[in-house]
Amino acid sequence: MIPYTVGSRVTCLNDGTVFPISRSFKTKNLGEEYLQYKSQNQYNSKIKSVFDRSDIKDYIKDVTGRGETPFENESIYNSISIHLADDAEHVSLTKKVLDMLKQNQISAERIVLIYEKEKHVYEILLSSHDYDLTENEIEARVTKIK
16 A cells, blocks of 8 residues: 555446545555455355255355455466354365365365364365365364464
């Protein structure tokens, strides 16, 4: 963001994308981030739709995804973050998540699954190279972070 700016959030009338615009007091230049916000919305929309129509949707609290390049249907995600329900069988659910991502041909450099269990927070760090891991191999990747 440009120092010494004033900004607002606006909505594109054509597609409903909400994004910030700003103006620098010093240079009077306008800045807007429409393309970045539209792309981010598209990454999130695609990844959420994979789980919204699945039989495991009740065990997924939240899912987000992001990428560095403008979104296209075959875009590679830089990261996908998935918050699992606390009462799930986390390792078997993670296996199902990986299977669904593979079936939907979604590639990600980093897949982060996080959940709480017995007042501790755990995460599992994976990538699309890990789609064929067994449940035992997934269990070995579980890290207690809190």
